Amino acid sequence: MLRVAGSELAVGLERLLGRPVAGATDGASGGGGPDGGVWLGTAAVAEAGLAGTAADWASPGPEGFVIVPTAGEREGAPGGVAIIGGDERGCLYGAFALLRRIATGEGLPATPHREAPVAPLRMLDHWDNPDGSVERGYAGRSICFSGGEVTHDLARVRAYGRLLASVGINALAPNNVNVGRAGAELVTARGLGGIARLAAALRPFGVRLALSVNFAGPILLGGLPTADPREPMVGDWWRTAAERVYAAVPDLLGFVVKASSEGQPGPHSYGASQAEGANVIAGALAPFGGVVLWRAFVYDCEQDWRDTVTDRAKAAYEEFVPLDGAFAPNVALQIKNGPMDFQVREPPSPLLGAAPRTRKLLEVQITQEYTGQQIHVCFLPPMWKEVLDFDTHARGPGSTVAELVVAGGGESGPAGIPGGGEPGPAGMVGVANVGDEPGWTGHPLAQANLYGFGRLAWQPSLSAEAIAREWAALTFGSDETVRDVLTGILLASRAVYESYTSPLGLGWMVTPHTHDGPDPEGYEYSRWGTYLRADRDAIGVDRSVARGTGFTAQYHEPWRSIYEDRERCPPELLLFFHRVAYAESLPTGVTLAQHVYDSHHAGVEAVRGFIARWQELRDRVDPVRHAAVARRLRAQLKSAEEWRDVINAYFHRRSGIPDAHGRPLH
C-alpha cells in the first residue's frame, strides 16, 4: 500500500504539475523529503526521521493521516509537505487527499491538516453475477466476473482499486446478494482461486474483499439434508467453508448474507430466527476475524394485496427489534436507508434508531435502480445526507444516524473491523453503480454518486455542495463556469427527478421488474407489499397509529408524533404516511391533484433548464463527454415527459379534477 501511495502521488503530481517529479525513495529520508518536496510515510517512521513537534504528526489513528506543511522548518529551504499516515492505508488516503487539494485548487494546508474516516467500514456491494451480468446494473457488464468465473484479465479491476482508494473505500463484496448456484460456488475450492486473484488485485489499494454467500450452501454445496442453523452438521459445514475461504484469502472481511428474503433461502425455512441464522455463520468466521454483514431487507414478498393490515414498511423493525442482543458480536445488520426499498423519497428506516444492542450498518443504493437508471441525472448525496443527519432521538436529541450507525457510536460497543471476539463493524455500504463501460458508470455524471458515497462515508459532515464541487473540479478541471453549472445541475437533480416521478413519498409507480418508467398501478394487485390503494377520492396508505397500519409507532419521539400528525408531517413525506384526498388542500393552498400537476410540469421544465445550461458549456467541456451527457439529458427529457403525462393522466382520471392552468391531462 505504501508503495502504491508513493507511485500514485508521483504520477498524480506529474499530471497536475505538468512536469516530472523526482523519484521517491523508500523510508524517511532522501529525495522528495520534507524540504522542497513531499514526504510520505507512517507516523511510526515519521517520529524517528522527521523534525517538527511531535503533536503535528501524533498518530492520526487507523486509516487517518495528517498533512503537515514543512515550509520554513529550515531557513532558506523551499516549502515542502509531509503526509503522515496512521497506517499504510492512511498514507494511501493522505496521498490522494493531497492530490485532491491540489487539483481542486485548495492547495497545501497552512497548518497541519488532520483527517480520519468516520465510518470504519466504507464498502461497496456489487450485484454482479458470475456470468458477467449485473443486477440493476446500468453501465455494462461486470468488471469482476465473466463466463462463470472471475475475469481473467484483472487490469480493469486494478484500475478500479485505484479509483476506490482515491475516495477512501476499503471493502468490496464483488458478487450479488441474490446468490444463485454459480455465486454460491465461489466459496468452493474451484471458486476460491479466482476470488484469491481478485483479492490480490485489490489488496494494494487497501480494499478488502467480502463474499455474498447462499444460506443453503450446506445443502447446495455440502450435500447436507438441511441448512438449519441449529443442526451441528450445519455449523460444521460453515466452519469448514470458513477454513477453506480464509486459507485462500486470509484478510477476507467476511460474508454478506441475504436470508429468507425474496426467494433467497434462510433460517425461516426451519423455524429458526434471523439471529440463529447469522450466528452460526458468525461463529465459523470468528476465529479468522471475519464478520457477517446480515441484510435487514427481510419482508413478506408473498403478501396478499387484499390484506390491508400488513405493512411492508414495518417488516424489518418487526423482524429484528425482538432479536436485539441476540446477535454475535461479529454480526452487523445491514439496513437500507428507508423502510421500503431505495425509493427516491422515503423516511429514514426506524430500525436505524432501534435495537441498541445490535451493531448496524447503513446501506444505500448508488446504482440508480429507482432514481433514473443512469439515464436521468440524479445526484444522491443530498438524499444520503438526509439519513446521515437524521436525529433518531434513540438516546435523546443528537443521536444522528451518522454517529450511532455509521461511526458506530451506539450502545453496542466500540466500532471497528474486528478480529474474533472484538466488537462488530460499523460503517456504510453502497450498492455499486459501475460496470465495464469505459467511463465506469454509463452516465458521466453518475460518477459523482460513487465519488460522493466514498466521501460521505469518510466524512458525513461534508456538504453535498462541497462534494459536488470537488467532483466537478476533479473530473472536468478548473473552469469555474463548468464547475458552477455542474454543481448547480447536480444539486438540483434529485429534487427534479422526484418532482416528475411519484409525488410526496408515494413511490412505487414504476414498471414492475425493470423499475424503468411509469406504470402507476403496476404493483397494485401483486405480492410485493407496495400499494397505493387509489380510488376515485383518495390515494395512499395511512400508516398512522390512530387510523392506519401503526408504522409511525416504530419511531422515537418527536418523530412518532410528527409523522402521525398530517399537519406536522414533512410535506415531502405526506403520502408516505397518510392517505390524502385528491381534492384536499395542501399547505401550499392547492389541491393534491393540482400539486401533482404543477410538480410534474415544473420537473420537466427543470430538465429543459439542465439541457440549456449544459449546452452553454459546449466549448468548455471536451466534445466526447459533452455529447455523452447531452445525449442522456435528451433521453431524460423524453422520459420525464412520459412520467409527467402518465402520472398526471392517472391523477386526473381518478380525481376528475381539471388542471387550473388548462394544460393537457390526456
Next chain:
Amino acid sequence: MLRVAGSELAVGLERLLGRPVAGATDGASGGGGPDGGVWLGTAAVAEAGLAGTAADWASPGPEGFVIVPTAGEREGAPGGVAIIGGDERGCLYGAFALLRRIATGEGLPATPHREAPVAPLRMLDHWDNPDGSVERGYAGRSICFSGGEVTHDLARVRAYGRLLASVGINALAPNNVNVGRAGAELVTARGLGGIARLAAALRPFGVRLALSVNFAGPILLGGLPTADPREPMVGDWWRTAAERVYAAVPDLLGFVVKASSEGQPGPHSYGASQAEGANVIAGALAPFGGVVLWRAFVYDCEQDWRDTVTDRAKAAYEEFVPLDGAFAPNVALQIKNGPMDFQVREPPSPLLGAAPRTRKLLEVQITQEYTGQQIHVCFLPPMWKEVLDFDTHARGPGSTVAELVVAGGGESGPAGIPGGGEPGPAGMVGVANVGDEPGWTGHPLAQANLYGFGRLAWQPSLSAEAIAREWAALTFGSDETVRDVLTGILLASRAVYESYTSPLGLGWMVTPHTHDGPDPEGYEYSRWGTYLRADRDAIGVDRSVARGTGFTAQYHEPWRSIYEDRERCPPELLLFFHRVAYAESLPTGVTLAQHVYDSHHAGVEAVRGFIARWQELRDRVDPVRHAAVARRLRAQLKSAEEWRDVINAYFHRRSGIPDAHGRPLH
C-alpha cells in the same frame, strides 16, 4: 400414406375390437376385402377391383373419402365396409374416420357416407424456437427443435404426425413466426438438413411442412445491404433460397411471413408495401408450386397512448384493403379471427369480409395465451364457430367466413393448394398448443382444442357439442356419464372463463408480456395500442363512427349499424365498441359496475361447479388423468378468485359503486 392408412386401421381395429385383425394386403383384393372385412384404397383402384354401383364411390375429390357398407353385396357373406379415398390422403382420413365411428359408438354407416374437407389447407403454426423454447407454449418444450436444430430423435414427431392425420391436419409450420437468427438459418444448407428430416417424418401422415422465414434474410444470411423487395438482388436472393429449400423439401407448402410487425423486419423499412414484400417471395416460390402465407397481423406497436385517434382495431383493414388485387396469386393473407389479438371476446375481423380479390386464411389461436394458459379449461370451438358462422354480408346475406375464407368460395378464384400460376390457398391456420409434455397439451382437456381445430377446419358446420362429445368418447371411453360431464364442462368453459376475466369485450386486463393473470392497467400507458381509458365515470374506447374512432365503418351492413348502435350492439361486445359509464344501466337492468361484480362472482362459482362435477367422476376416470385435471381445476379456481377480486376492486375503486349484494370488493 396408403401403407400408413392400412396399418393405422389394423392397429386401431385391434385395439377397439380387442382381438387381432387379419393382415391386410396391398391393393384391391385379398384378405380384409369387402366381404366380412375392410377394404381400403383409392377410387381409381376401387373402380377397377370392387363390385357395387360406381356412384357409391365416385371420386370424393382431393382428400375426401367415402365409406361404403358392403354387407349384403354378396348373399351369405358377412357384412363389410370399403373405404375409398379420393387420393391417398383421403384413404388416411377415411381410415381414421372409420375408427372414430367405431370408437364413438356411431358404428358403420347404413348407406355410403361421403366426406371431403371444407378447408383445403388445415394447418398448424408452431411458435417453436430452434433453441427448443416455445413462445406462448404451456406444455413443455418444443417437439420439433432442441439445442438450435431439429430434434435428433423424431419418434415424438412421428407420433405427432399420426395425431394430426387423425384429425385431418395437413400442414405444419414448425418454427416461430417471430424469426430470430437461428430460425432464419433454417433455410440455409445447414438448417435444411434437419428440415428435410422433419418433412420426411411427417410426410407419410399427409402433413406438409412450411417454414417461417425472416424478411431480412437477404441481409442476415445473404450479406446484402438491403432487403428492399424492389431491388433485383433481393429477388435473386429469394429465388436462390427457394431453389435450395425445394431441393431439400420438394413438397414444401411455402413460407409463412410476419413482416413489419412487432419488431420483425419487413417492406415498410424501405417504403415498400406489404404486397411488394409478399410478391417478391411469392415469385421465388411460384416455380415450385409454393405459396406465401402472409400474416395480416400488422399494426403500430409504437403507438403513443396519448393518441386517441389511432385505433389498433382498425390497423389490419387499413393496411391491406388498399392493396386488394395487388397480391400475387400464390399469396394468402393469414388473418386473425378478431381485429386485435386473440382476446377471449372480439368481434370477427372486418378484414375477413373485405378485400375480395385477395385470398385469405383464417388464423385462430389454439394455444391458450389469453384464454387461461392451459391451466384454465377453456374449450375454444364455440369461439371459432362464432367467426366461421359469421355472415360478413360481403356478397349479401349468406357470406359466411366459413364459405368465403376457409373454403375459399370468395371472388378471388377457386381454392386449392396451388402449383405455380394457380389460384392461392384457402383454409384455416391454428397456432398450436402442444409441447413435449407427455399428454401433448399440459392440461388434458386442452387436447380438445387441438382436436376441435382439426374437426372444424375439416367441417365448419360441425357443432361444438358434437366435437366435444366425440373428443370425450375418443379420449375417455364409452362411459356416458363421463361423456356428459366432460361435454358439459367443455361447452360451458369459454363463457365461464370470459365471465371472470375482463368483461363485455373489453379485453387486455392482463399482466404485460406473460399475459397471465390480471393487471387491469398493465397496458394502459404503453406502446401496444390497447387502452381502456378508464376514468372515475366510464371505461372503454368508443369505436363508433358518430363519436369514436370509426372502426365500425369497416364492417358491411347490417353489422356496421348494429355495432354502431349501443342499443343493438351484441351485449357481449358492448365495451369493445362503446364507452360506458359505470353507473349506466345495462339491458339486464343492473349497472355496468354491478354487472361486472355479478359476472365475476358467478364465474368463480361456475368453476366450483366444474370441480364438483369432476369430483363425481373420480371412479370413472383413470386416477392419473383424474388427478391431473383436478389439480388444474384447483389452480383455475385460485386464479379465477384472483381475477374476480382484482377486476371487481378495480371497478369499485374507479366507480365507487357498492355491490348490491354486499360482497367484499377489497
